[in-house]
Amino acid sequence: MNDPLESQRGGTEKRPRQVFELDETGFNEVPPRYRRFYRRWKGTADSLAPNEVKCPVCKVVIRSRVELRAGDRVYCMPCMSRLEVIEENGELVAKVLY
Ligand SMILES: [Zn+2]
Numbered sequence: 001m002n003d004p005l006e007s008q009r010g011g012t013e014k015r016p017r018q019v020f021e022l023d024e025t026g027f028n029e030v031p032p033r034y035r036r037f038y039r040r041w042k043g044t045a046d047s048l049a050p051n052e053v054k055c056p057v058c059k060v061v062i063r064s065r066v067e068l069r070a071g072d073r074v075y076c077m078p079c080m081s082r083l084e085v086i087e088e089n090g091e092l093v094a095k096v097l098y
Contacts, residue, residue, distance in 0.1 A: 004037050005064040009071040018067040020051040029078045037063050053094045057081045
């Protein structure tokens with residue numbers, strides 16, 4: 001796995017996706033090489049970047065190298081959930097697929 005983003009179904013890709021540099025987050029619930037793809041949610045003072053979405057199951061923040069869009073599918077390694085990114089009240093949220 002090179003990125004939690006498994007398929008880029010979102011958007012019509014008219015606008016190129018923003019690319020992000022991911023650095024180590026200290027998230028130690030996954031093997032070291034996957035750590036930069038996840039981080040802990042820090043509570044109400046925290047906010048999500050355009051390449052981040054919160055897992056509704058384990059509340060971990062999933063981070064992709066590219067901007068996420070509604071329709072994308074992402075994988076949450078800490079709880080092994082497959083999620084679909086949807087838009088809700090103008091925000092991107094993840095919904096469990098199975
Ligand atoms: Zn999860």
